[in-house]
Amino acid sequence: MIYLDNAATTMHKPQAVIDAVAAAMSTFGNASRGAHEGALTTSRVIYRTRAKLAAFFGCPKSEQVIFTCNATEALNIALTGLFHAGDHVISTELEHNSVLRPLYRIREEQGVSLDFVPADKKGCVDYADFERLIRPETRAIVCTHASNLTGNRLDIGRIGKIAEAHGLLFVVDASQTAGAARIDMEEMKISVLCFTGHKSMMGPQGTGGLCIRGDVPIRSFKVGGSGVQSFLTVQPPEYPTHLEAGTLNGHGIAGLSAAVDFIQSVGRDTIEKKETALMMRFYRGVSEVPGVTVYGDFSTEDRSPIVSLNMWDLDSAMAADELAQTYGIATRAGAHCAPLMHRALGTEEQGAVRFSFNWFNTEEEVDEAVSAVREIAEWARP
């Protein structure tokens, strides 16, 4: 199989990640539960992984790195725990449902009002719209770092400056960028960074988290066992315990730790350059094919390694099925949990076929995928 669905999850993991998870499966006790060697082995790995991630993302306090099972859980924790009735939040049309649905929920259940920065036909925003939508009760800007549909990146450093200038919280969904794109919470004025471990980080599924910069109180999303302060009737107030209840995914976090080591040993810049080169090779190959429509802004290479396209009026699901069945190429068709983005692109009906690239892909795989698109587009010609 040629795996080009890396925006959903990276299927090929570094061997060191696999080895770390396997080793953890036979050596880990329960972190923060007890002081015997099994428990401490896990506690130490989790403790050191927090420190690694804090350094990796420019989060000033490692204890404010909170582990979750994915970015969606991190976003739910942040978005349901930050706001109060009457608050106003600005987001964008680029968002995934992992941002949109929690926002819709807090609008219904907490009385928070929302506005969305619109996207144009290329999936781009006008940064002046963020300032235009700010009003006295605005509390935060919540946005993705990169669209999971087009790969277009937002300039989060620029948005962070807008947020800081107006005294707003800045919550970033880094699902499509963490591990591959440079992120510095301090420099980019990010208040809360939500990330997943299983995409560009190349770690195991079931890992992710949120990093909190500065004094940002977030209400507990779930409460329960913490291993400390057992006679308190409420979740302990200190981070990370305040936002972590129940046994952590120690095995997964061990893999995530190895994944960070892998990225740093190869070099994040090196990984990003290779993924960008593969994406641009594919883009250049398919954009010349008659009947192919590519979505997104390719005027810059500062984007995530995603190319979404359609061929004539061929249903995107049929195209993806043909790619899988005839060519052994794994892609993702449909709506990609990004309803506002599809609406902006005018692809609600047809959906789109998304090709997404990773460090482990090769130029040969890209060229095979271009050939497959060329052949399918020829057959689909009306």
Add this chain to the structure above:
Amino acid sequence: MVRYYILFENYEQGLALHDLLDEAGVRNRIAPAPAAARGKLCCGMSLLVEEAELAAAKACIAAHGAVYYDIVGMENQLQPRRDRYC
């Protein structure tokens, strides 16, 4: 013999000080926080230091502004030379 338990609000605080004490050469080891050290902390980890190391441990804490909850001295309830049937 009195031994001293450094108590914490969570494992992150404890592991951070453990590293600092190790780096400073202050003998310490991770131990379960004694249940008798009630307050709001009745489980979790602590750092155990002997009386001879206590001043150095406090100096290390002060030098780094390390976070901890309390330090409690407790008599060792076990007889170290007890008959282990060996």
